[in-house]
Amino acid sequence: MMSSRVALALLIAAAALAASQAAIAQTAISPPGRLLASNCFQCHGTNGKGPGFDKLAGKSARKLFKEMKDYQAGKEGDGIMARHAMGYSDAQLRELCQWLSQQRR
Amino acid sequence: MQAGSSKARVLVVGGGMAGASVAKYLRLWGDSVDVTLVEREATYTSNIMSSLVLTGQRKLPSLTYRYDTLQRRYGVRLIVDNVVEIDPVAISIKLASGKRLAADRIILAPGIDFDPVPGLGESSRMPHAWQAGPQTTLLAQQLAALPAGGVVAITVPKMPYRCPPGPYERACLIADWLKERKPRAKLILIDANPDIAVEKENFRRAFNELYGGIIEYRNGVDIISVDPAQMTLATSSGLVRADVVNVIPQQRAAALVANTGLATDKRARFAPVDVLSYASSVAPKLHVIGDSCATTQPMAGQMANQQAKICADALARIFAGQEPDSAPVTNSACYSTITRSEAGWMTAVFQYDSASRVMKPAAASAAASQGWTRKNFEEMNTWFDALMADTFA
Structure with missing residues (x-):
């Protein structure tokens, strides 16, 4: 027993x-981050692979996150992307950057 | 799910920005869903950029999109037919051809319909050109035939309507064109809203500084009736006569939505939904996305595309026995033409607020450009091509 x-x-x-x-x-x-990252697709292409503005697929998550923080801080001017970046929390940015970094270029 | 079938079946009604996007993403995000898209036209003509057809800068064929890629690459089944009836209990639709189709879920993305304009009848003399196609061509022809020193009138419907900056950017574009092509012509912009509805600083500045002698902006004016034979508009502030009249009527969800009993918002115009899945508040297996649904978000193509992704993700989870994402995010972004070569922009990110169960703009993200530039105009083209590829390719 x-x-x-x-x-x-x-x-x-x-x-x-x-x-x-x-x-x-x-x-x-x-997958975590995919639905959040799909907010990028309208301007950066499905899965961040273009056509459109800079391709995001396969970039390092750290680099993408830093770029978004720079946009938020106004280091990249006051364009549409700066304002767009201001709409996300750090946790959301980390999650979507992580997902984008895992996509094949 | 149907017995004997391992795939959930989804019917998508309407192949515009919302419908095409949801069909694509349902298939891209999982092979366990069988998707049939029912659309009454064989091709889609983009409303976005279509005011540039009025100034001769774009041709309609350059705004035309096909469903080939959705079918070939993503395995979406396309039926070109008219949906005449939706059964919210049996979850089925009836087509004009008489055929009936059943599904596990139906996604309605049929866009908008217009309120009848008293006095207009079937006349083609006062086109809305707010659904790109023959009406756009018609208005372009009427503008080309405008006599020197002629008058153009454009009416702006009360919010909410499709593409909030649209009527104002159209007025700017046409005024810029009149400046060069039709000396001494005037444009009367008759707005049913108390003030310029969006991007106020830019449009006000443009009306005053760029088009001071051309655009006459009249706010808080309702259209009571029109007389296409006399080319007059009876308004709440008197009679207006013009040589070209672009009446953009009041808008509501497409009739199919109301006929199915889903247009139950306060004014019985649009369909309330749960913004976690876009399920109708009154028929939970029917989902409504795009310009037919009543949310706190703007009615526009970019938003329709993102609502479609939320709906597609939610359905994939629901079919797997899971709950929809509890914290969805959407975004609105668009460029507005201020001249024929310069544009401004506006944007906002919307976050789900669990207390009120609505999408709320993240304060810092909701903004418009300060002024307008050529660079923005070029970026508008990049944005447009990217958005259309994300939707149709």
Whole structure:
């Protein structure tokens, strides 16, 4: 007979597995950052691959994030992209930059 | 989902900016959805940039888009037909050909319809040219035939209407063209709104500084009726006579939306939706995107494209038994022509507010350009090509 401790451990493991499988399923259906990054596509092309303004696909996430912060800070002038950048939180920017960086050029 | 089929079935009604985008993204973001797009025309003519046809800077064929890529690359099934009826309970549609189609979800993206203009009837003498196509050509021809010293009148409907800066940018473009082509001509801009509805600083400055002797701006004036035989407009501030009259009527969701019982906003014009998925507030398996839905966001092509992506992502999640993204973001961005070679811009990012369950503009992001430049005009072309590619290619 299984000890209650072992049963509990198995139960926890099973629950953790189910949770991680759910997370994987969710990620597969809608990868984090993709829907946010789709706000870039109207001007930078589907998946950031053009046609349009600068291509974003496959650029380093760090570099993209820094560029967005520079736009927010007004270091790139007061154009439409500066204002657009001001609409996102840092967490949102990190997520969408991460997703764009993972796209093939 | 239907038994025996592993794919969810989605019907998209209307192949404009919203409908084409949602068909594309449903397929791009997952192969588990079967998408049929029903559109009454074989091609789409862009409203964006179509005022440039009036000044001869664009031709309509350069604004025409086909559905080939959606079909070939993304596997969207296209049916060119008219939808005559939608059953919100059976989730099915009836086509003019008599055929019936059923689905798991229906996405309505049929755009706008116009209120009848009293006195106008079927006359083609006062075109709206607010749905690009024959009306655009007609207005261009009428402008070309304007006599020297003639008068052009343009009416601006009450908000909300499709493309908020549109009537003002059209007035600017035509005034710039009149300056060169039609000496001594005048343009009367009759606005039903209390003031210039958007990008006020730029348009006011343009009306005063660039077009002081040409544009006469009249705000807070309603159109009561029109007489196309006499070329007159009866307005709340008196009779206006003009040689060319561009009546842009009041707008509402396309009749199909109202006939399905979805146009239940305060004035019974547009369809309220849950902006997490664009599901209709009254029929949750029918989704409404683009200019037919009632949201806090502007009615415009760029916005329609982004609403389509939110809807596509939400449906992919729903079909997988998940919840829609709880924090969607959209954006509005557009350029407005101030002269035939210079433009301004306006933009805003909209964030979901969970307390009020509406999309709210992020304050710092909602802005317009200070003035207008040639560079903006060039960027407008880049933006337009990118937006259309993101929608149709």
